[in-house]
Amino acid sequence: MTAGEVALICDMLRRRSGLTLPPEKAYLLESRLRPVVRKYGLADLSALSALVARRNPQVVADVVDAMTTNETLFFRDMKPFSMFRDLVLPALLGGRAAQRSFRILCAGASSGQEPYSLAMILAEEAARLQGWRCEIVAIDISTTALERARAGVYSQFEVQRGLPTRLLLKYFRPVGDNWQIAEELRAMVRFRDFNLLNDLAPFGRCDVIFCRNMLIYFDPATKARTLQNIARRLPADGFVFLGASETTMGLTDALVPIRTSSGVYRPQAATGPAVAAVAPSPAAPSGSSAASAA
């Protein structure tokens, strides 16, 4: 592959997914795109680059899919989920008592482990959420990952990575050598093929946004734009979860950490973890079906 062809693919990746591939990581193109070259029966990566240059939509989608990282696991890093359960959920239950509804957006949902982890937390709190409308909207640009997420079928390895056995027993059933998450949990999550770089307005107000381990792949300008995009969807008392190694520092003043190294951020104006009463939640985006944890 020539330097020009590498640049062409890298440019397309940055525009389509935000992924910034530094020159020292260009070798990843070789290894990760090899299966795409085989899939289309092409001679080499140069031929693939020619199809990308012609903006063949399926080829472009497959290249983005191959290059973006779909690494995830249930209850990844644990702490964000205990903070969601112990800090954010009680705040929502208090602050949204009048409208009894809230919406969670999971960006970069990949094969679904993060939104399903949240669904399990909500299901465990079903008694307290009786009569509540709890929406989980999960977005990703990888159609392959979303297909897997919707099916909710995971290998033996995947269900052991982060998922407590008690929850495996309660919410999964064996399907051959794999495990499928229960229908009622699958119904709680709405998966959408959506690019985080686009305006998130179609999702209306999002009370909690999980955007973990996405920004690390972006250049500073894209990070800042994404954080501002996220901040616009939050109510004054909303919450954002970022990855452990991610920060808003130097990127935006719109979001501030609730405390140092917590990974949890709130809009600048919000004070303290308690959620004040806010206006009723807007209707679900058109074409959506709301799911309820209760």
Place this chain on the structure above:
Amino acid sequence: MSALRKTCLIVDDSRAIRAVARQLLEELGFDAREAANGLEAIASCREQMPDMILLDRNMPQLDGIGCVRAIRALPGGKEPKVIFCTTESSLMAIAEAIAAGADEYIMKPFDREILELKLSMVGI
């Protein structure tokens, strides 16, 4: 310094599996002891209760289910975290182990990451 290290008991009738598990757990900072079946495990626990027990299910003399029940009945036997580690992957087998007193369950084959995550789940 060694008194501060966590202790674990690896219970498996396969010497090879015990060796692999010992290496992993020692790398994770455990002082490891071994037992080749349930009866040896109970004797070891009577002598000194470990912080964590990695327990196979199918073993001669006394299997993992009988073993965890017996250990839980010993003085101090409710303290150690018990993680089953077995090829049995049926829903019934997992449920039986948890009901018998296991805290977590690993289905073989497993890797270091799974072991670390399970240890973290039980608070070790």
